[in-house]
Amino acid sequence: xxxxxxxxxxxxxxxxxxxxxxxxxxxxxxxxxxxxxxxxxxxxxxxxxxxxxxxxxxxxxx
Numbered sequence: 001x002x003x004x005x006x007x008x009x010x011x012x013x014x015x016x017x018x019x020x021x022x023x024x025x026x027x028x029x030x031x032x033x034x035x036x037x038x039x040x041x042x043x044x045x046x047x048x049x050x051x052x053x054x055x056x057x058x059x060x061x062x
Contacts, residue, residue, distance in 0.1 A: 006014065024032055 009017070024035070027035070
């Protein structure tokens with residue numbers, strides 16, 4: 001699995017992920033849950049923005 005991740009991620013991205021995980025390990029379970037919730041909210045917001053942009057492109061093509 002590590003080899004497949006190395007094929008996808010740059011060395012900098014891999015190091016950033018390692019740093020993030022090491023910080024997460026130090027946090028309490030509750031703090032990790034808050035950060036995960038916020039990350040999910042950002043993901044949903046990004047998905048909504050992408051859907052709106054696609055809809056706007058579709059309407060512009062009509």
